Amino acid sequence: QSGPASEIVYGHRGMSLEEDLNVTNRYYIETDQAVIYKKPTPIQIVHVDYPKRSAAKITEAYFRRASTTDYNGIYRGRYIDFEAKETTHENYIPLKNFHRHQVEHMKRIKRHGGIGFIIVKFTKRSEIFLLDADYLAAAWDESLNGGRKSIPKRIFQDHGSLIPQKYLPRVDYLQNVCEVYF
Amino acid sequence: QSGPASEIVYGHRGMSLEEDLNVTNRYYIETDQAVIYKKPTPIQIVHVDYPKRSAAKITEAYFRRASTTDYNGIYRGRYIDFEAKETTHENYIPLKNFHRHQVEHMKRIKRHGGIGFIIVKFTKRSEIFLLDADYLAAAWDESLNGGRKSIPKRIFQDHGSLIPQKYLPRVDYLQNVCEVYF
Numbered sequence: 058q059s060g061p062a063s064e065i066v067y068g069h070r071g072m073s074l075e076e077d078l079n080v081t082n083r084y085y086i087e088t089d090q091a092v093i094y095k096k097p098t099p100i101q102i103v104h105v106d107y108p109k110r111s112a113a114k115i116t117e118a119y120f121r122r123a124s125t126t127d128y129n130g131i132y133r134g135r136y137i138d139f140e141a142k143e144t145t146h147e148n149y150i151p152l153k154n155f156h157r158h159q160v161e162h163m164k165r166i167k168r169h170g171g172i173g174f175i176i177v178k179f180t181k182r183s184e185i186f187l188l189d190a191d192y193l194a195a196a197w198d199e200s201l202n203g204g205r206k207s208i209p210k211r212i213f214q215d216h217g218s219l220i221p222q223k224y225l226p227r228v229d230y231l232q233n234v235c236e237v238y239f
Numbered sequence: 240q241s242g243p244a245s246e247i248v249y250g251h252r253g254m255s256l257e258e259d260l261n262v263t264n265r266y267y268i269e270t271d272q273a274v275i276y277k278k279p280t281p282i283q284i285v286h287v288d289y290p291k292r293s294a295a296k297i298t299e300a301y302f303r304r305a306s307t308t309d310y311n312g313i314y315r316g317r318y319i320d321f322e323a324k325e326t327t328h329e330n331y332i333p334l335k336n337f338h339r340h341q342v343e344h345m346k347r348i349k350r351h352g353g354i355g356f357i358i359v360k361f362t363k364r365s366e367i368f369l370l371d372a373d374y375l376a377a378a379w380d381e382s383l384n385g386g387r388k389s390i391p392k393r394i395f396q397d398h399g400s401l402i403p404q405k406y407l408p409r410v411d412y413l414q415n416v417c418e419v420y421f
């Protein structure tokens with residue numbers, strides 16, 4: 058081990074996966090390793106006030122469902138695209154955590170030569186896995202044909218890869234991307 | 240000419256560039272040519288009401304400045320990133336249409352092997368150009384050293400490429416991307 062940056066600290070319980078990924082992505086940008094961002098939450102704006110001497114104020118708006126995944130960007134010249142989810146279930150993640158548009162989006166990305174995956178945190182044991190989008194797509198398609206409505210943790214263990222959790226970066230998923238896709 | 244899809248219709252005055260690009264990007268997705276989206280506008284949410292039997296309602300929120308460009312995605316296996324702007328000036332676009340973070344973002348994208356450019360519409364003559372992000376970066380850096388605070392249209396004519404405007408897709412910038420980057 059070479060100092061705090063490579064120290065593995067299992068835990069950060071209480072930190073949401075999204076928060077950890079945002080800090081991680083900022084670290085990747087600052088260290089010039091990758092340029093990956095979370096997209097803003099899509100909002101349907103209904104009413105805006107424009108006060109005389111201050112900033113425009115949105116007074117009525119609603120959350121919209123995203124038609125794509127939450128994260129995308131570039132790493133080592135490749136287009137990267139993923140969705141991140143937490144599950145409190147010990148042995149599976151329900152497919153209802155994902156939306157049809159997201160699954161279709163990831164299929165498109167892969168067809169066009171991009172790297173697409175999901176990052177899933179099993180919060181009970183604080184384990185975070187990267188799993189290629191093909192496995193999500195397969196589980197999704199099977200569920201439409203009467204198959205199970207979830208992805209078992211076994212799939213993540215057998216076909217995904219466990220993401221190292223450290224002090225900095227917190228969720229070092231680019232290590233996994235490197236191993237799996239390069 | 241082979242029918243309406245390839246008919247060049249200069250104009251669409253009244254249509255904003257953003258609207259034209261959204262329709263164009265939808266067309267690219269439907270025809271499976273590329274997967275490029277506009278990112279949602281970033282919003283700072285201050286207050287949300289959660290009514291009993293209806294959707295969560297945002298009652299106080301503010302617009303935030305984007306730290307990246309508005310559009311990104313994948314085309315022929317390459318990461319694509321751009322910002323789109325209109326100018327009413329006949330012979331230049333002021334640099335204040337762009338933000339420092341956007342220029343830095345585009346420099347990063349190019350350094351990591353992505354394709355980065357701006358799309359600028361000169362509304363007076365309804366001409367739309369694609370210009371590689373390097374020219375924006377150069378103009379930006381010169382302006383910081385006392386140079387002019389705008390990019391002359393001449394730069395677009397000499398180093399950019401004129402985007403064909405058609406019925407479908409309206410602003411066919413992938414033709415230009417093909418010519419310039421592939």
Ligand SMILES: [Mg+2]
Nearest residue numbers: 123126127140
């Ligand atoms: Mg999401």
Ligand SMILES: [Mg+2]
Nearest residue numbers: 305308309322
């Ligand atoms: Mg913008």
